Amino acid sequence: MKKVKTMFGLFLVGLIVFAVAASGCIGGEKTTTPTGTQTTPTQSTTPAKIVWVSTQLAPPEERAFVKETLLANFKKQYGIDVDFIPMSYTDLSTRLAGEEKTGKVTIDVIGDLHGGLDYFNSQGWLMDLSKMPKLEGRTFITSFEKYATINGKKVYVPWMSATYVMVVNKKAFDYLPAGLTKDDVIKGTDKWTYDAFLAWAKNLYEKTGKPQVGFPAGPNGLFVRFLHGYLYPSFTGYEAKAFDSPEAVTMWNYLKELWKYVNPASTTWDAMSDPLLTGQVLIAWDHTARIKNAIQTKPDEFVVVPVPRGPKGRGFIVVLAGLAIPKGAPNPDAAWKLIDYLTKPETQVEVLKNVGFFPTVKEATNAIPEGPLKILAEGVTAQSSTPDALIVMIPNLGDKGGEFKNIYKEAFRRIVLQGEDPQKVISELGPKLLQLFKEKGIEVP
Numbered sequence: 001m002k003k004v005k006t007m008f009g010l011f012l013v014g015l016i017v018f019a020v021a022a023s024g025c026i027g028g029e030k031t032t033t034p035t036g037t038q039t040t041p042t043q044s045t046t047p048a049k050i051v052w053v054s055t056q057l058a059p060p061e062e063r064a065f066v067k068e069t070l071l072a073n074f075k076k077q078y079g080i081d082v083d084f085i086p087m088s089y090t091d092l093s094t095r096l097a098g099e100e101k102t103g104k105v106t107i108d109v110i111g112d113l114h115g116g117l118d119y120f121n122s123q124g125w126l127m128d129l130s131k132m133p134k135l136e137g138r139t140f141i142t143s144f145e146k147y148a149t150i151n152g153k154k155v156y157v158p159w160m161s162a163t164y165v166m167v168v169n170k171k172a173f174d175y176l177p178a179g180l181t182k183d184d185v186i187k188g189t190d191k192w193t194y195d196a197f198l199a200w201a202k203n204l205y206e207k208t209g210k211p212q213v214g215f216p217a218g219p220n221g222l223f224v225r226f227l228h229g230y231l232y233p234s235f236t237g238y239e240a241k242a243f244d245s246p247e248a249v250t251m252w253n254y255l256k257e258l259w260k261y262v263n264p265a266s267t268t269w270d271a272m273s274d275p276l277l278t279g280q281v282l283i284a285w286d287h288t289a290r291i292k293n294a295i296q297t298k299p300d301e302f303v304v305v306p307v308p309r310g311p312k313g314r315g316f317i318v319v320l321a322g323l324a325i326p327k328g329a330p331n332p333d334a335a336w337k338l339i340d341y342l343t344k345p346e347t348q349v350e351v352l353k354n355v356g357f358f359p360t361v362k363e364a365t366n367a368i369p370e371g372p373l374k375i376l377a378e379g380v381t382a383q384s385s386t387p388d389a390l391i392v393m394i395p396n397l398g399d400k401g402g403e404f405k406n407i408y409k410e411a412f413r414r415i416v417l418q419g420e421d422p423q424k425v426i427s428e429l430g431p432k433l434l435q436l437f438k439e440k441g442i443e444v445p
Contacts, residue, residue, distance in 0.1 A: 047331045049081040052338060053095070054111030056160065056321050057355060058086035059271075062289070065354045074341050080334055089116050093399050096326060100125045105328035108335040111159060114147055114320045115396035121155045123398075127325045130154035132336050138345055138361040148322055156322030157339050160348075160357035162288045164225060164317055165379050166305050167272070167295070172212065172282040175203045188306030188314065188386040194234065194254060197308045201261035204282060211263045214281030217412075218270040222287050227408040229317035229392045230285075231255065234310025239392055239445040240404075240437070244423075244430030247311070252415050252422035259416050267417070276302065287319075288376060292356030299372040304379020306386055313390040316383060321357070395445055400436045407433045 057066050063086055071082045087095070092112065099105045100123075110120070120126050130153070140148075144158035173182045177199035184191040204212040217223035228239050235251035236242035263281050272284035273293040284291065285307065295302055307316055323339045325332055341347055348359035349367045356376065359368075368377060383389070397404050407429050414420040437444045 046078075046080060047334050049083055050108040050331045050334045050338065051083045051085065051106055052109040052111065053085045053087050053092055053107050055087060055089045055092055055113065055116065056111050056357075059290075062355045069350070069354065070342070070347070074338065077341065078334075078337050080337065082338060089113075090399060090402050092116070093120070096120060096125055097123070100327060103328060105326050105330065107326050108329045108331045109338055110156075110324045110326060111321060112324070113394060114156075114322060115394045115401075116398075117156045117322050117324050118150060118396045119398040120324070120326075121150055121153065125326055126155055127327050127329070127332065128153045128155075129157065129325065132332075135340055135343060138343060138363050140343075140361055144320060144360050147320055156324040157343055158320065158360035159323045159342060160321040160351060161360055162319040162321075162357050163380055163383065164222070164230070164285060164287050164307075164319075165291070165383055166283060166285050166307055167276060167291050167379075168303050168305055169276065169279075169282040169301055170303060171301075172200075172204060175207055176200060177203050185305050186303060186382065188309070188382055190309070190388075192306065192308050194231075194258075194308045194310050198254070198258050198261075201258060201283070205261040211261050212282040213258075213262045214269065214272055214275050214284045215262060215266045216269050216272050216286050216290065217266045218268050220270040222290070223266075223412075224405045224408050225287075225317055225394070226285055227412060228404075229394070230307055230315050231310070233315030233390045233392050234308075234312055237312040237390070239395065240433055241444045243433050244426040248426055249422045251310075252411070252426070255412075256416050256419075256422075273297075288358070288380065289356035292372075292376060295376050296372040299375055302375070304376050304382075306379070306383035309386070309388050313388040314383075314386050315390040315392055317392045317394060319394070320360075392445075395437075396442065397436055397440055400440060404433070404436055407436075 057063060063084070066084050071084060075081055089112065092110070093116070096107065096110070099107065110117070112120070117126070135157070140158050144161070148154065148156050148158050168185065176182065177196065180191055180196045180200065183189070201213045215221070215223045215226060231251050232239050232243070232248070235254070236245055236247040242248055263275070265275070265280065269275055271290040272281070272286040273291055275281045276284050276291065276294040277297055295304065307314060323342060325335045329335055343361060345359070345361055345363035345367060348361055348364040351357050352359060352364070352368065352373060358380070368374070395404060411425055411429055414425045415422050434444060
């Protein structure tokens, strides 16, 4: 895999086109309405219920929104019940493999991230959606459409997008270290580095008497994404290829030093909205969907900012979720109606308002309201706008995805929490990590 490249143009248009016009950062890439042959649905009767399995929107509050709002409205419009089943990627992969093998498919719609859908397609488990009826009244972002079409096959319909950012309580700006300004942090200038972040964290600790930085490093938190998608590319230029490199040793030693000023409760936190709202931390990193509540609840207290830059650049993850239909799905026409509904501009805006995932269609951008969501959008836009941006996609490892994450988690536990020697640990784990990519036959990112 080539070294992680700066892809500002693609990302800015792809992920941030939703940003409100007032931010002045709406991308200029042309977008196109996906083409599709106008075909008559193959099934003549409307089923009473269809099955939607998703790795996304699984947390309790998000699940409640899906069932009580999204799908309740869908039933009113289409007269179809939807059995929404949140499921881990590993469980979904296992179930889908079994159903496709036996020919007894029960799933009508799949909601998953790009990497998972790419893998499912490589196994021959997904329909080609190019011949489905055209989705009227929406223009999908060109870059997302490109991701969704793999080797000429329309694998999925772009559904939601997101990333991970930092949230800063404005009180924290009173403790900035020398040489770093509020403007540097908010705009993501060259001065907003991981070294500056460390100095800021130390300043906060020494002047307030307690650690003021937090991460979602609990059992169900997403801190592992910070490790492989933010720190590693920022320090080594790669997610995995330089896992046991000298630059990686430097990165792990940095994290050990930073962790002195991180709230120890971080290892119990799965999301950072509550710790921010309760004042347990003044600076936090998390998925946009998991910090949205803090921004909405106290919009005057917080600002969303780009992550710091490292020696190799400013690494961060682009998250793209899509909707697909399995081969042999029992109700493909009804499944397409659900996909149609979920990608309508008005539905996409409701998703943004309620769970913080950003639209994938151009028409939704003008409907993003002023207020807290603008704060979130501006922060994401600022992150994407940095000239040193290093875009990272979550690796497509199929059923090995869990093992991939566990290797980074084990390294963190042993090096940072237990104090083992970084070189020893990563030299031991590195070959195991590379073997995962070898077994899947894909390049190491």
